[in-house]
Amino acid sequence: MGHRCAGRSRKSSATAEARAAINRRRRAWRDLRRAGLLEPDGTYVLRNPTSEYRGTYTRDGQTLTIVSDKNVRAVLTLDAEGFVDNGGIRWTRR
Numbered sequence: 001m002g003h004r005c006a007g008r009s010r011k012s013s014a015t016a017e018a019r020a021a022i023n024r025r026r027r028a029w030r031d032l033r034r035a036g037l038l039e040p041d042g043t044y045v046l047r048n049p050t051s052e053y054r055g056t057y058t059r060d061g062q063t064l065t066i067v068s069d070k071n072v073r074a075v076l077t078l079d080a081e082g083f084v085d086n087g088g089i090r091w092t093r094r
Helices: 002-034
Strands: 043-047 052-060 063-068 073-078 083-085
Touching: none
Parallel strands: none
Antiparallel strands: 043 052, 052 063, 063 073, 073 083
């Protein structure tokens, strides 16, 4: 009988972890929109202390493809921690 409870516990733990991962992904997308980085019209603006980058983006599931106004393309994938680009570099908001 104790074994059955342990099985339920693992299942509910896995379900809770999956829900938490989904919520982190939703927050990441929401944060990008709220920060004004992703506009509803498919454009974006990325700023750092010395530069500003503009372009367009498309979203397909957990993948964000951005193309700069200079036609530089990056594909970002959302994982449990945030976005990682096609070169393996993690993008963080500061």
